[in-house]
Amino acid sequence: MSGTSLDGVDAVLVDLGENIELLNSVHHPLKANLRNALLLLNTPGNNELDRSAQAAIQLSQSYAEAVYQLLKPFPSIAPAAIGCHGQTVRHRPEFGYTIQLSNPALLAELTSISVVADFRSRDIAAGGQGAPLVPAFHAALFRHPSIHRVIVNIGGISNLTDLPTSGNIKGFDCGPGNVLLDSWIGAIEGKLYDDDGQWGQKGKLIPELLERLLAEPYFSAPPPKSTGRDLFNLAWLHTFRPHDHRPEDVQATLVELTARGIADAIATYCRGAQEIYLCGGGARNGALANRLKALLPNTAWRLTDDLGLPTDCVEACAFAWLAQQTLVKKAGNLPDVTGAKGSRILGAIYPA
Ligand SMILES: Nc1ncnc2c1ncn2[C@@H]1O[C@H](COP(=O)(O)OP(=O)(O)OP(=O)(O)O)[C@@H](O)[C@H]1O
Numbered sequence: 001m002s003g004t005s006l007d008g009v010d011a012v013l014v015d016l017g018e019n020i021e022l023l024n025s026v027h028h029p030l031k032a033n034l035r036n037a038l039l040l041l042n043t044p045g046n047n048e049l050d051r052s053a054q055a056a057i058q059l060s061q062s063y064a065e066a067v068y069q070l071l072k073p074f075p076s077i078a079p080a081a082i083g084c085h086g087q088t089v090r091h092r093p094e095f096g097y098t099i100q101l102s103n104p105a106l107l108a109e110l111t112s113i114s115v116v117a118d119f120r121s122r123d124i125a126a127g128g129q130g131a132p133l134v135p136a137f138h139a140a141l142f143r144h145p146s147i148h149r150v151i152v153n154i155g156g157i158s159n160l161t162d163l164p165t166s167g168n169i170k171g172f173d174c175g176p177g178n179v180l181l182d183s184w185i186g187a188i189e190g191k192l193y194d195d196d197g198q199w200g201q202k203g204k205l206i207p208e209l210l211e212r213l214l215a216e217p218y219f220s221a222p223p224p225k226s227t228g229r230d231l232f233n234l235a236w237l238h239t240f241r242p243h244d245h246r247p248e249d250v251q252a253t254l255v256e257l258t259a260r261g262i263a264d265a266i267a268t269y270c271r272g273a274q275e276i277y278l279c280g281g282g283a284r285n286g287a288l289a290n291r292l293k294a295l296l297p298n299t300a301w302r303l304t305d306d307l308g309l310p311t312d313c314v315e316a317c318a319f320a321w322l323a324q325q326t327l328v329k330k331a332g333n334l335p336d337v338t339g340a341k342g343s344r345i346l347g348a349i350y351p352a
């Protein structure tokens with residue numbers, strides 16, 4: 001898994017029996033030149049075909065390195081497959097496509113392991129958003145017969161899965177996760193992220209800016225919906241003239257925007273939720289977690305670690321699980337979540 005935050009590759013080794021057993025995990029940071037190349041490919045530019053192909057090759061070499069590190073302590077294990085999400089550089093379901101860069105053929109060649117890739121395209125071909133895909137995995141693992149749970153992943157984009165004790169599972173992208181927080185501190189301080197939200201905590205919320213940011217139609221649009229860097233990026237933020245304010249005040253306001261995007265979505269669509277579990281890198285942002293708890297004080301806020309999966313591993317485990325679904329010819333999407341016409345077997349298999 002390498003998500004929209006572009007922080008690196010999360011690789012997990014999992015045994016998918018009755019329960020999921022996490023055997024090992026590795027975080028492999030992206031090299032700065034590859035990160036920059038991928039970031040540039042998120043917006044239209046020159047010679048995109050060649051740059052995409054070159055970036056996909058470098059990325060797949062990075063994936064292979066992560067797989068090598070992951071398997072090193074387990075020489076006798078021969079994995080059935082690698083579930084490879086790839087790097088999203090465009091997400092435009094409204095135009096019928098989404099692009100997750102990778103070179104699965106090269107990854108299969110470098111690792112001698114079968115690769116399942118391109119999970120999202122089939123759902124979009126069936127009229128869906130192609131996202132989020134993790135709700136089926138969250139449901140399989142975390143649904144409880146008598147406790148209404150919500151799983152919130154704070155990656156570059158934030159997404160939730162509503163797991164009521166009975167009835168339909170809901171899931172959608174709430175809005176920005178870490179993407180605006182990372183982009184703003186990156187632009188002002190040259191840092192990759194705001195550790196524990198400390199810089200933002202030095203600032204003061206700007207209510208008038210918050211109101212204008214929250215007026216973005218994505219927040220009030222009903223699900224099914226999904227988003228990405230295509231919408232929430234530095235150029236979008238610049239349209240609100242953030243340089244008219246103290247930069248740490250803007251960061252404090254972006255923390256509140258991110259928290260409101262998530263909390264308002266839970267309040268509107270997950271009525272009666274008893275337990276909310278956070279995962280993804282944003283769960284490490286204490287300032288953001290505190291604002292979430294303050295906005296919804298009557299619900300228990302926990303980390304997925306309490307359900308047996310570390311916050312940093314949930315998304316990667318989901319794509320291992322989705323790869324298995326593909327291999328055993330079972331559907332990976334939830335049509336209620338993505339808006340697709342029906343259940344579909346996702347992905348393409350590149351045999352070892
Ligand atoms: N200590 C920390 N304090 C604040 N933010 C953190 C910390 N550690 C990680 N993060 C945030 O988490 C991000 C990485 O999270 P994660 O890997 O879940 O996102 P992602 O790669 O976009 O994943 P996905 O798209 O699969 O959800 C970092 O870019 C950073 O913003």
Ligand SMILES: [Mg+2]
Pocket residue numbers: 001002003004005006007008009010281
């Ligand atoms: Mg990541």
